[in-house]
Amino acid sequence: MKFLEKLKQAGNRNKSLLCVGLDPDPKLMPVGMSALEFNREIIEATAPFVCGYKINLAFYEALGKQGWEILSETCEFIPRELITIADAKRGDIGNTSKAYARAILDELDCDGVTVSPYLGYDSLEPFIEYQDKGIFILCLTSNQGSTDFQMLKTEYLGQKRFLYEVVADKASLWNRYENIGLVVGATQQEELKKLRLSYPKLPFLIPGIGAQGGDLKATIENGTNPNGELAIICASRGILYARSGSEFAQGAAEAAEQMRDAINHYRKRF
């Protein structure tokens, strides 16, 4: 099944655009609990309220030798009807990108992956060739440093365009399999709105709600298409660590349900 179709089905099933980031932080998890057990309980508790999960590979690499195994077992816990996006931000020359693509999209069998555009098309092609997967290209990120390069004015096809706009434009040109999306942070609403209007058919993976300060109402209004779709709203810490100690899973379920409902409240048509 194509990524967009799976995303739609998952979103309809749980009436949700919410994507929970599984970022297990040993300092915030219940004392003595393994990352794998934490993830398992979080997934069980939140699965009814989400369209999928985002797995940030850095947190698993930081777990050392067990990291990849925990990552791979975590992926197996996620119900098959929900989407799993590997937040990898990879991008390397051909051969190497091929190795990353195989590891993430074959080995782990994730439904989607985030990739970094700096090295250009041939660095992304090995990912894009997985026609049924969702390939999310970093476009405008939610952090302060996004102004350093993404907001540079460039000359592109005779016009002045910001670098992130060039990235979005090239992404749409490379989208022959309809499997490309953009990562657009929730902290820059004007730009989010412009991007949505320019690229009505691309799915947007939207981090930056919550801890990073993105406004939920504006994000939903600006980031979804006219049917209230094609936005994947990421949240991590606000869900995972909503309550501490033994009530963490119950806390996560409540926080996910609340956020799902708040998102739906703001969706234009739903």
Place this chain on the structure above:
Amino acid sequence: MKFLEKLKQAGNRNKSLLCVGLDPDPKLMPVGMSALEFNREIIEATAPFVCGYKINLAFYEALGKQGWEILSETCEFIPRELITIADAKRGDIGNTSKAYARAILDELDCDGVTVSPYLGYDSLEPFIEYQDKGIFILCLTSNQGSTDFQMLKTEYLGQKRFLYEVVADKASLWNRYENIGLVVGATQQEELKKLRLSYPKLPFLIPGIGAQGGDLKATIENGTNPNGELAIICASRGILYARSGSEFAQGAAEAAEQMRDAINHYRKRF
């Protein structure tokens, strides 16, 4: 010890600017040999002829659950007096970059790492804060796709500069600990020369020799400083797979020695 000092000592010890890329490819390695055993023999055979090793993390992720362990044991095989650079091309928002930096520079204890600039300063800061490590920022890469974004003309401080030039300039501004370097491909000699003249004190990590077509003589002339230093010349397939079958290690030793000597032949003062 600071990275630049360690690089200098390693380079002097073996009279070498050569950095062998440890990219174990099951399809090219001797049949039935494990990646770990392959790396161990390659390191033993080539250690006298190199300043260090570059480890491309993608190849280890592609090995699945054992990948991280093989990576970590490979790092332990590398003689402590040589440098180990993790070719990771990471770059993520603060918390996540912190996790990557810890995994690569603490856990694996690599001497250097490659990072991707697209997310800007705060995505690189957690790496840069490791003051004794070498942080190599992707600037101008050796692949075709480098023209897609790196060669865009931008407006920067009132001047027209290519994006890769802006990256180089910001990198030099962020270099308060003298631990930053640039990744500059060997396939674009004019630009390599200009960058070396503009940034005489930054170490350059230079891939693209050999399979990718970079010219060795021009690369050494353009990429080293007036003392014939500060260039780390990467080679992988041409060394690792110089001979097939049981003679692979001997073949790698000969290829590394030849390349070390060819590099030295072209160094301006040596």
